[in-house]
Amino acid sequence: EVQLVESGGGLVQPGESLRLSCAVSGFTLSDHYMDWVRQAPGKGLEWVGRSRDKANSYTTEYAASVKGRFSISRDDSKSSLYLQMNSLRTEDTAVYYCTRLRDSAFDLWGQGTLVTVSS
């Protein structure tokens, strides 16, 4: 079955770090661009960042709101995508989704993992 499963969310204090994981199955991770998208409680969707595929050297892009604090990586041998989040702020509180791209557009979403940043 083709699916994405996020994990690693939880409650952290402002300034702390957290790493989210996205385990993929049913397809070859290295063949796909993969993005992270978040949704603050009761709000809309916000793009976080992108990891391009192996053919494009896994290069990355980030939203201005997270650039310099968040980084995306992957381990194709483990079929996993990661989002390392440092210097977390209260405004980073959200459900974080990993998504797969096909034909440049999102076609598959994980179920999401909740990150709460609060003192």
Next chain:
Amino acid sequence: DIQMTQSPSSLSASVGDRVTITCRASQDVRDHLAWFQQKPGKAPKSLIYAASRLQSGVPSKFSGSGSGTDYTLTISSLQPEDFATYYCQQYKTYPLTFGGGTEVEIK
């Protein structure tokens, strides 16, 4: 950044109604436009990409159209499972940006 404006922000409709949601971009996105459906407490589901192409498994009652800066999502005959929030998104330019959402409620 490209701003995406959806209208209306919410609507009430009855089962069987034809529903149209509009998305306007602040600049030409050249059909790099997608639509998503999200039900409460669930992840978004991809419906349409490239303005008018249905994602695999999406029923044909959903259709997308438009060009340049103006796009629409149409649901031909609203069913109980279609009551949800719908988002548009442009993927022509970084940062990718989403519309604010349209909540489709039962009348």
